[in-house]
Amino acid sequence: MKTAKEMYDFCKKNKFGKSNTDSWTLKHFGVVEKQLSPGENVILCFMGLHNYVSLTKHDNNFAYAITDRRIIMAQKHMVGEVTQTILLDNVNDITYKKGIAFGVITVDSMKERFNVALENTNSDKLYSLIHELIFKLKNTKSTSTSGDYKELEDLKKLLDKGIITQREFELKKKQILNL
Numbered sequence: 001m002k003t004a005k006e007m008y009d010f011c012k013k014n015k016f017g018k019s020n021t022d023s024w025t026l027k028h029f030g031v032v033e034k035q036l037s038p039g040e041n042v043i044l045c046f047m048g049l050h051n052y053v054s055l056t057k058h059d060n061n062f063a064y065a066i067t068d069r070r071i072i073m074a075q076k077h078m079v080g081e082v083t084q085t086i087l088l089d090n091v092n093d094i095t096y097k098k099g100i101a102f103g104v105i106t107v108d109s110m111k112e113r114f115n116v117a118l119e120n121t122n123s124d125k126l127y128s129l130i131h132e133l134i135f136k137l138k139n140t141k142s143t144s145t146s147g148d149y150k151e152l153e154d155l156k157k158l159l160d161k162g163i164i165t166q167r168e169f170e171l172k173k174k175q176i177l178n179l
Contacts, residue, residue, distance in 0.1 A: 001041060002033065007045040011025070011029075017047030017118050018047050024061070025047060028074055028075055031074035031081045031082075032063050036067070041067060042067055043068060044130065048105070050114065051114050052115040061075065062116075070086060090110040092109060094106065098123065103123025105126070151176050152173060152177075155173065156169070
């Protein structure tokens with residue numbers, strides 16, 4: 001998924017949360033869309049109450065997107081917006097607690113910890129998907145890293161021999177590192 005509309009449709013289809021109105025849900029995902037780097041795709045997305053402590057204490061609705069590189073959290077305001085990202089490599093743990101009205105997913109990273117409250121409808125399903133996805137992405141990344149370094153070494157040798165230009169080297173390096 002790359003567009004706000006695709007993310008919105010995904011959330012609606014899977015009942016993974018929404019903002020107060022459909023138009024605000026699209027606006028929040030519009031902020032996520034602007035944050036995506038070329039070649040970066042959203043694999044899983046949802047809406048929830050950010051930094052949830054209680055029904056009256058939270059930062060309101062945020063759009064969440066998990067890509068192959070990071071978790072993006074975004075909120076559109078009447079004037080301005082808020083964006084926060086966490087690299088997947090910095091995610092330590094994800095836990096889940098189900099209450100009467102909400103399921104609360106807690107993401108613990110190297111620098112911070114935050115809670116996301118979601119309606120109970122599909123919160124347990126979403127938690128399982130997030131946990132599984134992040135585990136898979138982190139393990140895939142660690143196994144492909146050594147191959148990436150070998151490919152970069154070979155590329156650097158071609159550059160040093162003058163077979164490719166610096167510009168070609170930089171372009172290929174970005175492809176290899178998914179930048």
